[in-house]
Amino acid sequence: MDFKLCAIASGSSGNCTFLQAGSKMFLIDVGISGKKAVQGLSELGIDPYDIQGIFITHEHIDHIRGVGIFSRKHNTPIYATQKTWHKILTEKMIGDVKEENIKHLDKETNLEMDELTIFPYTIYHDAIDPVGYAFFYQNKKITIATDIGVVDEWIISHLKGSHGILLEFNHDINMLEAGGYPYYLKKRILSDVGHLNNEAAAKALTDIYHTDMQWAILGHLSKDNNVPDLAYLTAKMALEEKDIMIGRDIKVSVAKRDCVSEVHFI
Numbered sequence: 001m002d003f004k005l006c007a008i009a010s011g012s013s014g015n016c017t018f019l020q021a022g023s024k025m026f027l028i029d030v031g032i033s034g035k036k037a038v039q040g041l042s043e044l045g046i047d048p049y050d051i052q053g054i055f056i057t058h059e060h061i062d063h064i065r066g067v068g069i070f071s072r073k074h075n076t077p078i079y080a081t082q083k084t085w086h087k088i089l090t091e092k093m094i095g096d097v098k099e100e101n102i103k104h105l106d107k108e109t110n111l112e113m114d115e116l117t118i119f120p121y122t123i124y125h126d127a128i129d130p131v132g133y134a135f136f137y138q139n140k141k142i143t144i145a146t147d148i149g150v151v152d153e154w155i156i157s158h159l160k161g162s163h164g165i166l167l168e169f170n171h172d173i174n175m176l177e178a179g180g181y182p183y184y185l186k187k188r189i190l191s192d193v194g195h196l197n198n199e200a201a202a203k204a205l206t207d208i209y210h211t212d213m214q215w216a217i218l219g220h221l222s223k224d225n226n227v228p229d230l231a232y233l234t235a236k237m238a239l240e241e242k243d244i245m246i247g248r249d250i251k252v253s254v255a256k257r258d259c260v261s262e263v264h265f266i
């Protein structure tokens with residue numbers, strides 16, 4: 001096993017992903033309470049003190065809710081870009097953080113940790129300095145791609161080559177348009193700095209598929225504007241159109257919103 005990944009929570013109300021590369025263990029975002037994150041880890045048999053770092057994608061509450069408390073309790077380093085740190089600290093969004101646990105990331109620059117390489121890439125989202133992450137270990141690549149307003153060649157170039165991916169399938173456009181969200185919120189979600197709809201995400205998945213890609217986890221589903229079966233079917237249909245069969249060529253699963261999902265390995 002090179003990589004192990006598990007969504008502890010995934011959706012508009014809270015995101016937290018566990019990632020292991022070799023013997024190193026991390027969290028990507030803690031957008032749930034510190035307690036829930038610890039509970040999720042214990043279901044996975046992981047001691048929270050063994051988490052070597054938390055990688056922040058952006059400062060929205062569904063990504064940072066429990067970061068401060070988790071870090072204070074377990075003395076965990078937190079990695080974020082300079083601008084994201086500035087916003088989080090000046091607006092006191094996660095409480096006090098020990099100086100030694102404030103770790104700055106440079107976008108589009110590799111962060112090397114022994115044999116593991118972490119690459120934060122710019123995404124389009126209405127936060128101060130949002131990033132997705134690609135993790136490289138033993139010639140394998142795992143990508144975290146959520147909270148993406150739009151997929152263009154830039155985004156595709158960073159998703160390509162993934163052996164496993166956590167990809168945003170936020171909403172179904174029809175459900176969003178017909179639903180009860182206020183106009184400004186619909187506009188925000190649909191904008192180029194909002195969230196990825198099922199069709200756009202499914203197209204991205206078919207665009208980046210290669211025969212060494214083992215799995216895709218559909219994540220960050222909206223509670224009100226999506227249902228897991230619809231996200232899954234949209235992905236399935238788009239893949240089948242290109243003769244890529246789930247089960248035969250790739251494994252596809254939908255991350256659960258508020259409990260621990262299936263563990264994926266590479």
Ligand SMILES: [Zn+2]
Pocket residue numbers: 058060125127147
């Ligand atoms: Zn966000």
Ligand SMILES: [Zn+2]
Pocket residue numbers: 011012015060062063147220
């Ligand atoms: Zn989010």
